[in-house]
Amino acid sequence: MRPVLAGPERILLAVAGLAGLLGVAASAAAAHRVDAPSLTIAAQFLLFHAPALIGLALLAGSGLAPLRLTRIAAFALALGLALFCGDLALRALAQTPLFPMAAPTGGVLLMAGWLLVGIAALVPARA
Known part of the structure; x- marks a missing residue:
């Protein structure tokens, strides 16, 4: 039987796609502004974390890591990303x-x- 992604993992994948989109847009905007170092940082954070969110969504859906802990880690990253980069x-x-x-x-x-990601790696998943 193939694993199926639940609603929360699908939301994380959508957030990851949005983070990638916004990261590219912010990079382009920063390239046209001489005085935008914070916009460049926001773009980098968005682009660095988009693949991490994809990986966490897939990891949560795979059953290889504790589901609740992996979801909490991913949503903490997503919310942190929105607040940090948005500001x-x-x-x-x-x-x-x-x-x-x-x-x-x-x-x-x-x-x-990220701390929760590390902890999730050390906690065995339930069979």
């Missing part, structure tokens, strides 16, 4: 923050997500 992009393009402490909150969520 950096808004600051670069509109000269306004997303909200106070959005980037640091997103950064902490990204770090927590």
Whole structure:
């Protein structure tokens, strides 16, 4: 029997696609702006994390890692990415923050997500 991706994994794949799209768009925008180092950083983070989200969605759907922990890790990365990159992009393009402490909150969520990825690798999946 082939594994089937559940709703949460499909959402993660959609978020990964959106992250890739926005990463390419932000890269293009940053290339045309001389004063946009934070937009370049946002683009890089989006493009680095898009494949990670794809991998986590597939890993969660495979049953090779603990489902709940893998999903939590992936959604922590997705939310952290939205907050961190959203704040950096808004600051670069509109000269306004997303909200106070959005980037640091997103950064902490990204770090927590990666920590959970590591923990998920060490916790055996249920048979």
